[in-house]
Amino acid sequence: MSSAEQNVSEFGFADLPTSTVHQARLCLFEPTRRPTYQVREMRTSWGKAKIKGKIGQGHADVLEAMFWSCADWRSDLEGRIELLVDTYQLRKIANGGKQGSFEQLQTVLEDLMGVLVDVDIPARGVTACGHVIDQIVRSKIEIDRRGSLNGRFCDTPRHYMKVTLGPVFLALIGADLHLRYDPLPLAQLQFGVAQALARHVLSHRSAPRGGYHLDRLLEAVGAGDPEKMSNRRREIRKDAERLKALGIVIQAGRVLVNKASMRAQGSAIPSSERAVANA
Numbered sequence: 229m230s231s232a233e234q235n236v237s238e239f240g241f242a243d244l245p246t247s248t249v250h251q252a253r254l255c256l257f258e259p260t261r262r263p264t265y266q267v268r269e270m271r272t273s274w275g276k277a278k279i280k281g282k283i284g285q286g287h288a289d290v291l292e293a294m295f296w297s298c299a300d301w302r303s304d305l306e307g308r309i310e311l312l313v314d315t316y317q318l319r320k321i322a323n324g325g326k327q328g329s330f331e332q333l334q335t336v337l338e339d340l341m342g343v344l345v346d347v348d349i350p351a352r353g354v355t356a357c358g359h360v361i362d363q364i365v366r367s368k369i370e371i372d373r374r375g376s377l378n379g380r381f382c383d384t385p386r387h388y389m390k391v392t393l394g395p396v397f398l399a400l401i402g403a404d405l406h407l408r409y410d411p412l413p414l415a416q417l418q419f420g421v422a423q424a425l426a427r428h429v430l431s432h433r434s435a436p437r438g439g440y441h442l443d444r445l446l447e448a449v450g451a452g453d454p455e456k457m458s459n460r461r462r463e464i465r466k467d468a469e470r471l472k473a474l475g476i477v478i479q480a481g482r483v484l485v486n487k488a489s490m491r492a493q494g495s496a497i498p499s500s501e502r503a504v505a506n507a
Contacts, residue, residue, distance in 0.1 A: 244295050244311075245406035250274060250349050251288070252427040255450040258284040259424035270450070275350060281343030283360070285420035286322075288427065290336045291360070291397075292411035293321035299388060308362065309398055311391040314371055318389075324416040337364060345396045352403045358395035365390050407431065413474055421460045422467035424449040425483070429476055435485035442481050 251257070254277040255270045263284030270277045297318060298311040319328040322336075341364070346357040367388040393401075407430065417423045428449050429435070442461065446452050451460045464471075468478045477484040 243408065244298065244301055244309075245401065246292050246296050246409050246411055247288075247407045247427070247431075248400045248404035249407060249431045250347070250352070250354075250400065250404050252424070252431040252449075254347060254349070255424070256283065256345060256347075257288040257424065257427075258420075259449045259451040260284050260420035261286050261423075262420070263287070268450075272448075275352075275354075276348050278346040279343065280345075282339045283343045285423040287336055287340055288423070289322040289411065289415045290318065290333065291340070293318050293415070294391065296411050297321055304392065307398075308395075309393045309401065311393070312367060312369065313389045313391055314386075315389050316386075321412055322415055325412060337361065347396055347400075349404070352405070354399050354403050356396045356399040360394050360397055361391060362394045363392040413470070417467050417470050419463035419467050421446070421449070421451045421463050422471060424451065425464065426471060426474055426476055429483065429485055430474075435483075439477075439479075439482040439484040442478065442483055445483055 253274045254272060255268070256277060256279060258264075258266075258268070261284055263282050263286075265282040266280075268279045270279075294311060294313055298313050300312045302310055304310050315330065315333065316327070319330070319333050320326070322328065322333070340360045341362070343360055344358070345360060348355050367390040369388050371386045371388060409430070414423055414426055417426065425445055428445065429440070442464065443452070443457065446457065446460050446464075451457075464478055471478060475486040477486060
């Protein structure tokens with residue numbers, strides 16, 4: 229695959245982001261670990277999106293792990309981005325440090341290939357419609373078997389997986405504001421609503437004075453159903469300690485953000501290369 233210098237010349241940046249700002253702000257991922265197939269339409273002050281398919285926070289875990297851990301990437305002849313991915317590393321990160329099953333990963337990847345996303349982000353000049361992932365094939369490149377699995381030699385040859393991104397994520401990577409962070413702490417959260425809340429908060433450089441109002445934040449991430457709000461609050465409280473490790477403190481119906489703690493944990497701090505504006 230291409231070298232870092234070629235990547236820079238093609239896209240103007242050397243490293244891929246873990247995520248981008250509007251993925252969270254337009255609620256591309258349903259705020260649950262158990263999404264259902266549906267058609268969702270989101271209209272916000274940042275833009276609008278229409279999502280047709282099954283895509284939740286577990287899918288976001290896999291995508292972020294894919295970007296974070298990819299061994300290399302390049303632009304193909306048609307201008308699409310291809311990622312070279314070790315499925316073992318992908319499963320381990322996306323499952324919170326525990327090796328998940330290949331069958332579970334395969335199901336998530338099939339969902340990502342099937343979902344149809346239509347986004348319009350005027351501030352970034354992004355208008356795109358298509359699938360998240362266009363193609364997945366086995367690469368011809370073998371993974372170094374020395375210490376590739378839990379530090380042990382693997383006798384069976386393993387190959388990288390080559391993932392071709394669809395037009396929506398290609399547009400987001402090319403024009404949206406980038407976020408770079410270790411996705412493992414987010415994947416370790418127990419509840420999808422806590423993950424959605426964290427991803428939304430981490431898409432902002434700063435928080436409101438006195439923090440966010442929890443119920444309004446739940447509404448912003450697509451979890452504002454009045455009949456289910458008490459359950460969502462309970463799930464947030466159960467994940468409070470894990471959120472605190474990310475620098476997100478739940479306190480008396482407010483959500484406070486400790487950026488210093490985020491830096492100490494190496495979590496979601498916007499890249500200085502493409503700084504995230506206040507919102």
